[in-house]
Amino acid sequence: MSTAATNTALERGRDLTQQLNPNLEAVLAERYDDLLPGFSESLIEWAYGRHYARPGLDLKTRQLCTIAALTALGGQTAPQLKINIEHTLASGASRTEIVEAIWQMAVYGGLPAAINGLNAAREVFEAEA
Known part of the structure; x- marks a missing residue:
């Protein structure tokens, strides 16, 4: 390189x-x-x-994909998930889009993973308020 x-x-x-x-x-x-x-x-x-x-995906979509992956991976990713939720907000995503991306992972990562993701989102949203 x-x-x-x-x-x-x-x-x-x-x-x-x-x-x-x-x-x-x-x-x-x-x-x-x-x-x-x-x-x-x-x-x-x-x-x-x-x-x-x-190129190929806009930044907001990439960030939503990142949130989905970190959510599906489970609770051990909470610190990275929180940082990426902040980044996703900064990329122009709404709280609703973030929560929906996390909730969609209940199908693939399970309810515990989605609940952990929602908890991370809540912490980020409350810290912003």
Whole structure:
């Protein structure tokens, strides 16, 4: 992989996280870079610069898909689910769209997973109020 391609993906990732969560890279760096140097930059480049920034789906749809997947995976994903609920709101989704994406996962991940997702959404919504 060329350095130019890496820099481009990192720049796209930084641009996108600036829109969703301006402090994300700094928070990740503070929390993880001492354990795994470069973790924050890698996550921003790979997840946001190479996946979220792809054409084909708008950002709101990608975020709703992320919420659905994290919900179906279950309660152990609650911290990531909450962050992505915040990102989904920032991408223009309504609370109703978020709750419906979570509720749809009751069919695929089970009621406990959906309830955990609804609890995460409630926490994010209440913190916003």
